[in-house]
Every structure is written in C-alpha cells, then in structure tokens.
Amino acid sequence: MVKDIFNRIYLFLIFVFLYAPIAVLIIFSFNNSKSRANWNGFTLKWYLQLFRDPDIKKALYYTILIAIISSIISTIIGTAAAIGIHSMSKWKKSLVMNITYLPILNPDIVTGISLMILFIFLKVRLGFVSMLLAHVTFNIPYVILSVMPKLKQLNKHLYEAALDLGASPTYAFFKVILPEIMPGIITGALLAFTLSLDDFVISFFTAGSGVTNLSIAIYSMARRGVNPTINALSTLMFLSVLILLFIVNKRTSKDIKEEKN
Amino acid sequence: MKKKWISYSYVLWMTVFIVVPLVLVLFFSFMSSTDGDFSFTLEHYRRFMDFKEPYIKVLWRSVLLAGISTIICLVLGYPVAMILASKKMSKKSFLMFLFVLPMWMNFLLRTYAWMTLLEKNGFINMILSFFNIGPLQLLYNEGAVILGMVYNFLPFMVLPIYSVLRKIDHSVIEAAEDLGADQFTVFRKIIFPLSLPGVFSGISMVFMPAVTTFVISRLLGGGQFMLIGNLIERQFLLAGDWNFGSAVSIVMMLIILISMAVMSKYDKEHEGGGLW
Numbered sequence: 256m257v258k259d260i261f262n263r264i265y266l267f268l269i270f271v272f273l274y275a276p277i278a279v280l281i282i283f284s285f286n287n288s289k290s291r292a293n294w295n296g297f298t299l300k301w302y303l304q305l306f307r308d309p310d311i312k313k314a315l316y317y318t319i320l321i322a323i324i325s326s327i328i329s330t331i332i333g334t335a336a337a338i339g340i341h342s343m344s345k346w347k348k349s350l351v352m353n354i355t356y357l358p359i360l361n362p363d364i365v366t367g368i369s370l371m372i373l374f375i376f377l378k379v380r381l382g383f384v385s386m387l388l389a390h391v392t393f394n395i396p397y398v399i400l401s402v403m404p405k406l407k408q409l410n411k412h413l414y415e416a417a418l419d420l421g422a423s424p425t426y427a428f429f430k431v432i433l434p435e436i437m438p439g440i441i442t443g444a445l446l447a448f449t450l451s452l453d454d455f456v457i458s459f460f461t462a463g464s465g466v467t468n469l470s471i472a473i474y475s476m477a478r479r480g481v482n483p484t485i486n487a488l489s490t491l492m493f494l495s496v497l498i499l500l501f502i503v504n505k506r507t508s509k510d511i512k513e514e515k516n
Numbered sequence: 517m518k519k520k521w522i523s524y525s526y527v528l529w530m531t532v533f534i535v536v537p538l539v540l541v542l543f544f545s546f547m548s549s550t551d552g553d554f555s556f557t558l559e560h561y562r563r564f565m566d567f568k569e570p571y572i573k574v575l576w577r578s579v580l581l582a583g584i585s586t587i588i589c590l591v592l593g594y595p596v597a598m599i600l601a602s603k604k605m606s607k608k609s610f611l612m613f614l615f616v617l618p619m620w621m622n623f624l625l626r627t628y629a630w631m632t633l634l635e636k637n638g639f640i641n642m643i644l645s646f647f648n649i650g651p652l653q654l655l656y657n658e659g660a661v662i663l664g665m666v667y668n669f670l671p672f673m674v675l676p677i678y679s680v681l682r683k684i685d686h687s688v689i690e691a692a693e694d695l696g697a698d699q700f701t702v703f704r705k706i707i708f709p710l711s712l713p714g715v716f717s718g719i720s721m722v723f724m725p726a727v728t729t730f731v732i733s734r735l736l737g738g739g740q741f742m743l744i745g746n747l748i749e750r751q752f753l754l755a756g757d758w759n760f761g762s763a764v765s766i767v768m769m770l771i772i773l774i775s776m777a778v779m780s781k782y783d784k785e786h787e788g789g790g791l792w
Contacts, residue, residue, distance in 0.1 A: 262599045276629035339523020362728035365765050369537035392533040473624045489625045496620045
C-alpha cells in the first residue's frame with residue numbers, strides 16, 4: 256500500500272517534469288508583457304503578431320507542402336522498392352537493406368551535411384528542390400521498413416491463384432497484393448509525413464537561405480532569445496497535435512469496437 | 517512474383533542520395549582542400565586528434581554530457597517503465613498516452629520551453645525571488661544542456677524498457693516468490709536480467725541523439741558551449757572548412773556505428789521493443 260502511494264507520487268512528479276515547461280509556455284503566450292518575470296494581464300497580441308508574420312506563414316506553407324509531396328513520392332518509391340527487394344536473392348537483399356538502414360542509423364547531422372555536399376557538388380541550388388530531395392531520401396527507408404513485414408506475411412500462393420484464375424499480373428497486383436499490404440503502406444506514408452513535418456537537422460543543412468520550414472524558423476527565432484510569439488506558436492502546435500491524436504484515438508477505438516461486435 | 521526491376525528506381529535513388537554523399541564526405545576528409553588541390557592527406561584527422569588543439573576535448577565533452585544524460589534517463593526512466601508496466605496500474609493506456617504526448621511536440625519547441633524557464637527573468641528565477649534567492653544564472657551551462665537532453669530523450673529510454681517488461685511471463689516471477697525470493701531478489705535475479713534488451717536499446721536510443729545534438733547545446737548551452745555537433749555545423753556553415761568538417765563527421769559516424777554494433781551484440785535476442 257505504501258509502495259503504491261510512493262509509485263503514484265513518483266509518476267506524478269515525472270509528469271510534472273514533462274508537462275510543466277509546456278504549461279508555462281502556454282500560460283505566458285497570453286501574457287501582456289514581453290518579459291516573463293511578471294504577469295501583466297491577458298492578451299492575444301502575440302497570436303495576432305504570429306498571424307501577421309509573413310516569414311512564419313511562408314515557413315508553414317513550405318513545411319506542409321514538402322511533407323505532402325515528399326511523403327507521396329517516398330511512399331510510391333518505397334513501396335515499389337519493398338516489393339522488389341522482397342524478391343531479390345539473399346545477398347543482394349542484405350546489401351540493399353544494409354544501405355537502407357544507413358540513413359536511419361546515421362546521425363541526422365551527417366546525413367544533412369553529406370546531402371549538402373552532394374547538392375553543392377552537383378551544382379543544385381540549395382532551396383526548395385534540394386530540401387524536397389533530402390526529405391524523400393530520409394523518408395523512403397521508413398516506408399520500406401513499414402511495408403516489408405506485410406510482404407513477409409503475405410501468402411505467395413494468393414498471387415499464383417489469381418494468375419491461375421485468369422488475372423493479368425497487373426490486375427492481380429492491384430486486386431490481390433496491394434490490398435493485402437495496404438496497412439503497411441498507410442503506416443509508412445503517415446510516418447513519412449510526420450517525420451517530414453518535424454524534421455529540423457537535415458532541412459537546416461539542405462534548405463539554403465531562401466527557403467525555411469517551421470523548425471528552421473523556430474530555431475532562428477529562439478537563437479535570438481526568448482520571444483512570446485514562439486510561445487503562441489507552441490500553443491497552437493500543441494493544440495493541433497492534441498486534436499489530431501484525439502481523433503486518431505477515437506477512430507481506432509471505434510474500429511476495435513466494431514471488430515468486436 | 518518476380519518483380520526485381522520494380523525496385524531499380526529505388527536502387528538508383530539510394531546510390532545517388534545515400535551512397536555517393538557518404539563517399540564524398542569520406543573523400544573530402546582525406547583531401548588537403550576542396551578547390552583544385554586534390555592531394556591525399558591525413559592532416560585533418562591528425563589535427564582533430566592533436567591534444568594541443570581543443571577538438572579532442574570537444575569530443576570528450578560530448579561523450580561525457582551524453583553519457584551523464586543517458587545514466588540520468590536510465591535512473592529516472594526505469595522506475596517509470598516498471599510502474600507503468602505493473603498490472604495494478606489502472607488506466608494504463610491513458611497514462612502511456614500522456615507520457616508519449618510531449619514527444620509529439622516539435623523538438624525545438626520542447627528545448628525552447630526550457631529557455632523560458634531557465635533564463636534570467638524566467639519562471640524558475642521568478643519563483644526563487646519570492647524566497648529572496650537569486651536571480652541565478654541557470655541557462656548557458658553544462659547543467660542546462662544535460663537537463664535539455666534528459667527532458668527530450670527520456671521517453672526513448674522508457675518505451676523500450678516498458679515494452680520488454682510487459683512481455684515478461686508473470687509465472688516466472690510467481691515461481692521465484694513461491695521458492696522464497698524476496699522482492700529485491702526477484703528484481704535483481706529475474707526482472708532486471710529479463711529487461712536487459714530493453715535497457716540496451718534504451719541506452720543507444722538516448723545516447724546517440726544526445727551525443728550528436730547541436731541544437732540543445734546551442735540553445736541551452738549558449739555560443740561558447742561546443743559539442744561535436746556544433747563543431748561540425750561550424751565547419752560547414754561558418755568556417756567553410758569542409759575537409760576538416762568531413763573528417764570530424766567520419767569520426768562521429770564511426771563512434772555511432774561502433775557503439776551500435778556493440779549494443780546489438782549484447783542485444784542478441786533482438787527483443788528490445790522499437791518505438792513504433
């Protein structure tokens with residue numbers, strides 16, 4: 256009993272440690288004074304300032320655009336790659352998979368500078384295109400790793416059965432294989448999308464000076480010191496994550512209930 | 517289903533964007549300079565290892581700070597994983613959700629949050645001033661960097677340990693108790709050894725991002741606080757010394773890959789639960 260109470264207190268303290276910084280950030284986004292030393296009354300002016308900031312708007316636009324395009328491209332290339340790798344001979348497969356693991360295992364900063372060197376070497380101007388190529392590059396391995404397990408679970412006779420029943424290989428692929436591995440593809444696409452939204456280090460080295468995403472914008476603002484508009488931005492981002500996770504949770508629990516019935 | 521050709525676009529992509537860039541980094545690290553003069557040299561590696569230069573100290577400081585943060589994460593995180601995995605806890609999935617939630621927030625914002633707490637007229641100094649203490653210089657020192665690392669990477673320690681602990685067969689623990697083992701012996705002889713794969717993957721998942729970070733040290737450590745990540749960033753973006761930067765990157769990559777290999781040797785069962 257005593258141990259139980261102790262456990263609860265410990266867990267509570269850890270949660271305080273995790274949430275206190277976020278709570279303070281949110282509270283002070285409504286503070287009327289620029290200094291955080293005192294509370295000068297409620298205001299929404301930091302939010303107004305945030306919405307008026309053209310740099311933030313541009314960064315948000317690039318973040319979402321790159322996340323969408325890079326997750327689509329990497330899902331297509333990654334799924335195709337997984338299917339191809341699945342039917343490779345053993346040593347080729349392990350060679351390709353080892354190289355696929357490299358961007359995941361390598362420190363982000365090494366991936367970032369190596370891509371930067373490549374782009375400068377190939378005389379690709381650092382900007383939107385280079386950042387997009389970099390995002391596709393670090394997303395593909397995650398798509399492959401999400402699709403591969405589904406391919407391993409796949410009953411290979413299903414495809415042969417479809418062919419025996421007169422389906423063309425393309426038809427059999429779209430009607431039999433693709434629906435079976437769809438959950439893996441969707442997981443991979445979502446993973447790619449969130450990783451791209453959240454990326455800082457690799458974007459930082461490959462974006463050049465003209466293009467920024469939200470992370471780069473936050474970094475350059477935070478480097479100059481504390482700024483209440485970042486608090487406002489954090490609050491909005493935290494709220495959107497919360498709402499998004501809530502919806503996903505609701506949906507999955509509904510699915511589970513429907514499966515049970 | 518023989519569709520090898522379908523992966524050729526990826527093999528091409530992989531060669532151009534994964535293999536060639538790393539080969540370029542390796543190439544530049546052995547060249548005397550980037551423009552024109554492509555003669556082989558080990559000068560950049562020698563300069564990095566030279567005790568008269570500050571660089572080897574930077575490497576040592578990075579490993580030290582990351583190591584301390586990893587130990588703190590393990591000490592703080594292991595009990596959390598145990599409490600969350602214990603059967604008695606009600607609303608387990610909700611608590612787990614609460615634990616993972618801050619991780620979904622942007623990494624830079626989580627680090628920035630500590631800037632607002634620790635700065636000179638920040639929240640902590642504001643509370644301290646009620647007790648007539650301070651203002652203390654809390655930001656821009658080693659402690660702040662370690663704090664930032666622990667705060668950002670603690671979930672990476674808890675999750676793998678939690679997923680291994682949950683899989684432990686409870687009858688093994690009951691058997692030990694039936695045979696007269698007290699709680700501490702059960703933990704030392706059964707629970708802890710069985711959770712080792714999770715501990716090892718937790719250690720590598722905290723240590724690696726911590727040792728390579730340049731954001732936490734830049735925002736919480738201030739300009740003078742150089743870790744190896746800052747050193748690399750500086751060489752490429754400010755100093756423009758690609759050759760030396762490449763050599764440092766190769767050293768860092770080797771450290772990471774070697775420690776990964778060592779960790780996976782201990783983690784033979786491959787039971788360490790991943791993040792996803």
